[in-house]
Amino acid sequence: MAELSQILKQATGVVAARGEGVVLFDEDDRxxxxxxxxxxxxxxxxxxxxxVAAAQEQVGKIIHAQYTTVMHRPLLDLVERLGDVLPRNLDxxxxxxxxxxxxxxxxxxxxxxxxxxxxxxxxxxFHGRTVAAASMTTSGTKFRSGFSPLMAGVHVSPFxxxxxxxxxVEQATDFALxxxxxxxxxxxxxxxxxxxxxxxxxxxxxxxxxxxxxxAGLRERADEYGILLxxxxxxxxxxxxxxxxxxxxxxxxxxxxxxxxxxASGFPLSGIAASSExxxxxxxxxxxxxxxxxxxxxxxxxxxxxxxQDEGLVRNSAERGAQLKQALQLVADKHEQITDVRGLGLMxxxxxxxADGRPDPITAAAVQQEAARRGLLLLTCGAWSQVVRFIPAxxxxxxxxxxxxxxxxxxxxxxxx
Numbered sequence: 004m005a006e007l008s009q010i011l012k013q014a015t016g017v018v019a020a021r022g023e024g025v026v027l028f029d030e031d032d033r034x035x036x037x038x039x040x041x042x043x044x045x046x047x048x049x050x051x052x053x054x055v056a057a058a059q060e061q062v063g064k065i066i067h068a069q070y071t072t073v074m075h076r077p078l079l080d081l082v083e084r085l086g087d088v089l090p091r092n093l094d095x096x097x098x099x100x101x102x103x104x105x106x107x108x109x110x111x112x113x114x115x116x117x118x119x120x121x122x123x124x125x126x127x128x129f130h131g132r133t134v135a136a137a138s139m140t141t142s143g144t145k146f147r148s149g150f151s152p153l154m155a156g157v158h159v160s161p162f163x164x165x166x167x168x169x170x171x172v173e174q175a176t177d178f179a180l181x182x183x184x185x186x187x188x189x190x191x192x193x194x195x196x197x198x199x200x201x202x203x204x205x206x207x208x209x210x211x212x213x214x215x216x217x218x219a220g221l222r223e224r225a226d227e228y229g230i231l232l233x234x235x236x237x238x239x240x241x242x243x244x245x246x247x248x249x250x251x252x253x254x255x256x257x258x259x260x261x262x263x264x265x266x267a268s269g270f271p272l273s274g275i276a277a278s279s280e281x282x283x284x285x286x287x288x289x290x291x292x293x294x295x296x297x298x299x300x301x302x303x304x305x306x307x308x309x310x311x312q313d314e315g316l317v318r319n320s321a322e323r324g325a326q327l328k329q330a331l332q333l334v335a336d337k338h339e340q341i342t343d344v345r346g347l348g349l350m351x352x353x354x355x356x357x358a359d360g361r362p363d364p365i366t367a368a369a370v371q372q373e374a375a376r377r378g379l380l381l382l383t384c385g386a387w388s389q390v391v392r393f394i395p396a397x398x399x400x401x402x403x404x405x406x407x408x409x410x411x412x413x414x415x416x417x418x419x420x
Contacts, residue, residue: 014039014382015375022049025399027380036407037380038395043206043238043350046265047310048396054268057306061299070098070296077301084308085276088247093260095282098274098296102237102263103131105273106200108290109259110135112277113198113231116284120155121191122198122233123183125162127208127386130200130235139200142208143386158191162201164211166343166354172214180220193228198259203249206238209385210345210352210392218253231258231281237273238350241265242311242397245321245348252347265397268307270300316397323399324348330408331393337412340366340419349397352390362387366418373414379407 020030025048027037037049047054061077068075082096097112099105110122122139124130129142137147138154147153163179165172187193199221205211225232234257239249243265246252250260258281263273271294311317328344328351335341335353340363343354355363355370364387371381371391384390395403 014371015380017375017380024048024051025396025403033378035375035378035380036395036403036410038393038407039380039382040394040396041269042264042382043243043394044264045269046241046243046397047268047307047316048398049269051268051306051310051398053310054303054306057302058270058299061302065298067294068298069293071291075298075301077298077305078296081296081301081304081308084305088308089276090248090250090255090257090260092278093257093276095279096274096276097282097290098272098301099292100271100273100294100297101131102235102261102273103133103136104292104295105237105261105263105275106130106136106139106235107133109200109233109261109275110139110198111289112259112275112282112285113233115286115289116281117197117229117231119195119197121158121195122156122200123158123160123186123191123196124200125179125202126159127162127164127167127205127211128200128202128235129205129207130237140207142205142384143388146207158186160186162205162208162211163214163217164205164209166209166211166345173216176214176217176220179217183220183224187224187228193230196228196230198231198233199225200233200235202235203239203253203255204244204347204350207384209354209390210350212345212347213253215253218250218255222256225258233257233259233261235261237261237263239347241307242317242320243348243350243394244346245317245324247317249347249350266307267300267304268310270297270303272297272300272304311397314398319399320348320397323395323401323404324351326401327351327393327395327404327408330404331411334408334412334415338415338419341415346392349393349395349399351393352384353392354385354390356389362389364388367391369418370414373418374410377410377414379410379414381411 130139163175342356355367357363
């Protein structure tokens with residue numbers, strides 16, 4: 004009898020049988036509030052009726068129409084619709100299946116377009132598990148260890164993380180930008196640097212937001228040296244942070260934008276966007292893939308865009324995010340083990356540290372597991388897995404936020420008292 008790899012680690016013991024919105028039911032029909040959203044994927048909730056209907060209709064027409072062989076209408080319509088929400092001047096799309104694939108496509112385009120070998124990433128960033136994407140990932144050694152040598156040409160510069168450095172955000176930003184200049188002076192000369200690759204909010208790195216001055220500094224240096232600014236919106240895009248793109252909080256003007264996760268409400272679909280001028284610098288034959296832009300996934304993505312717009316889900320993300328953050332801060336105020344509540348929109352992390360100020364993954368994991376036992380599904384993140392993150396679907400209601408906050412409060416009290 005075959006079984007799953009024993010190396011796969013489940014965050015909970017739940018065997019999901021069905022889902023509705025923000026709620027999952029197991030095989031015994033026990034109800035759980037799902038504040039994981041499949042790691043930020045089910046943006047419109049589980050089985051939104053309009054997404055289900057779009058996928059069902061498309062399955063009855065054509066399932067797979069390989070898009071470098073033939074075109075299909077959901078793909079053409081999706082490209083047109085994305086033009087309404089993408090940052091200005093990003094008018095060309097390439098589609099793949101996973102975030103890692105999209106990251107590697109962005110890397111390939113950056114190197115081919117500039118003729119330069121190196122990229123600079125930022126400490127704490129997560130960009131995927133395939134070899135090139137893992138080489139660019141610094142949110143934890145578990146993503147990049149044990150299969151060296153990794154890809155060459157990657158250099159790491161600090162991210163402006165106030166909590167890590169123990170500094171105010173302005174000081175952390177000054178340091179991050181000065182160190183970026185130092186990297187450009189000592190490790191990767193601008194003439195060898197194809198791109199800066201950055202998340203607007205660190206995902207696996209602990210839900211740490213960037214800031215406007217940091218992004219302005221990246222853009223300034225990119226323009227000065229002819230370096231491309233690649234913004235990884237895999238987790239932060241499609242309304243997750245209370246704006247359509249996470250970089251919108253900081254006036255981000257990317258040369259390449261990477262998207263996945265919430266794009267198609269659970270169907271595998273990812274992509275990169277760039278200007279026509281930049282995209283045409285990709286070498287012939289360098290873009291492709293068997294399953295990219297799958298017809299059913301594209302139909303689901305179109306329905307996702309409709310739901311986000313018609314139900315005001317970006318606004319709901321901002322409003323419910325503010326409600327959730329306030330409720331979580333009230334819990335943190337009562338428990339000294341939670342040293343920070345941070346994030347944007349419905350992307351909020353709670354950091355646990357011990358009495359000596361060291362990261363406390365043991366308590367974080369215990370609280371996460373206790374919350375699951377009480378009916379609230381959560382995940383951890385951070386370099387030490389010391390952060391418990393809340394990422395519910397964008398359809399979450401005020402009552403569901405209150406219910407989750409109450410369960411969280413009880414779970415924290417049960418573990419830390």
